[in-house]
Amino acid sequence: MAVDFARPHRRYNPLTGGWVQVSPQRMGRPWQGEVSLPDPPPPSYDPACYLCPGNPRVGGEVNPAYEGVHVFDNDFPALAEDQPSEADHDPLLRAEASAGVCRVICFSPDHGKSLPLLTPEQLRAVVDVWADQTAELGQRFANVQVFENKGAMMGCSNPHPHGQVWATAHLPQELAAEDAHQRAYLADHGRALLLDTATREIAAGERVVEINDDWLAIIPFWAAWPFETLLLPRFAVQRMPQLTGEQRASLASILKALTTRYDNLFQTSFPYSMGWHQAPYGPDSLSPDIDHWQLHAHFYPPLLRSAEVRKFMVGYEMLAEPQRDLTPERAAEMLRAVSGLVHYRA
């Protein structure tokens, strides 16, 4: 007998090996907990912003009068490049030095222009910088983690539209898990896990949020966050620098549509953490052994019911297993029901 998705059940994430507890009957629960104030729409220029063109940064340096995408080294990096490769092997106190760099990517000189408010051409420029950073840092580091924290709720310390790149000599744990699971799937099935996923999800349709000739955005079957999405290429590709000009343009286009839907859902600048996973570099890149990999992006937005009420991944989630209330299928339906073309503030 098939699992009844209207009743409590668990779903398996074949990309990481994790599980999620789904409790669709729980959406009716009243909420008396924390209510967040949505971030107000920011102005085009903020004299106090340390990311606006021409303003001084926290470190004291002054930003150039940049006009497009602007990349600089993080003033308070979590990583350092000049690290000797030390390791302690005690089974209870195991540690290793970690070398890497942290950079900041300003998406626009305009303080108020988050991704959905950029033009397709401006978004394409962001994609190009992501790809260039990957190519450059991939020559020295095993993993190039491109990401964006958006909104105060997601720990973003400045509303100026910006993302980050943290490149590391080691493969971080989430990447290591995805690498192992994609490798095993290719060995078992002869096809890349995320290419199979794209084909299957297009055929099923019910979890699709956006689609164009090259790209697909779905709420994955195993999504943990209420409106979590997975952005997938419809063709085999392992890393951003491989993308052709056309594929970059269509990526910019689906990014605009997806983030427009997000903002329209609760008529707010939708907070999230998003980031790209791509095949590791380093020793691995010297071998052709990355066929199991597919480039993809995860969006992890915290909101659940409105611009004010979020999902908390706490308690049972931290100690036992992530839990979600509404089903991925219902979340996809809700995102499909709002416009991907016209932004609510337009």
Place this chain on the structure above:
Amino acid sequence: MAVDFARPHRRYNPLTGGWVQVSPQRMGRPWQGEVSLPDPPPPSYDPACYLCPGNPRVGGEVNPAYEGVHVFDNDFPALAEDQPSEADHDPLLRAEASAGVCRVICFSPDHGKSLPLLTPEQLRAVVDVWADQTAELGQRFANVQVFENKGAMMGCSNPHPHGQVWATAHLPQELAAEDAHQRAYLADHGRALLLDTATREIAAGERVVEINDDWLAIIPFWAAWPFETLLLPRFAVQRMPQLTGEQRASLASILKALTTRYDNLFQTSFPYSMGWHQAPYGPDSLSPDIDHWQLHAHFYPPLLRSAEVRKFMVGYEMLAEPQRDLTPERAAEMLRAVSGLVHYRA
């Protein structure tokens, strides 16, 4: 050469197989992001509270005029007991029905009395209920997850002092990982991982926060959250119901001391998610094969610098690997520097 803990490094968690990125040099970073208002101290009774004695609950039922610890079935449970055991085996869309129960445990009739403000006797009564719930639910379920979400920041929807129990027929993923790692450690070393950890940490001393004859609270070497603690028995024990009267009394005592230190650190009712991990029941409990297990509690508090400034586990943390700024050794030192005896509000 040994790893330099004053520079960026990674530490390995032998209990789960996870890693954490430690960036001690980053504590100087200025914070311009979200500042939370601490929860105000609640009154002894709140007529609008659905957990206070004699008040109506959200489901409509009326609470009894309870005087000690009070347990009832969650009005909006994430789990349901009467579940057939269905499973879908598609490698990309794998799911299974999940059976379980969710209960709420009010720690005190007094709306304002969080754990550190209870008397040792009242805390002992909480420990007894945790043990009794475990024994009762362990007869029908593989895992009994006892936990508490404290504070609005941790998704707690009501300041009335309360915790929860979610019991499930399956082993949730975090427990499955701890089970596998404890099993492997016993096979390799002939001793239980967490008993060895207790011995080693007492000898080292630098990560110890609280200790008594039976129990030990440490910031584990591999802690991800700034002031995360691990509460360990100093004797072999797999589950709460096995604890003797004396061990329960000394547990109540260390719980009071640890949570008093937490509150004193930033002079606030310290938010956290905490919960107990114990040996699974079910098929496993019929065999004596739980020697690799040690009962223990994790406390995951979000605060980083003050009552207002928290750590956000977002972006890099969600996509790649958890990251912390201050070292576990420094965090332990800070918690040791405040009183475990006198609460700041006393």
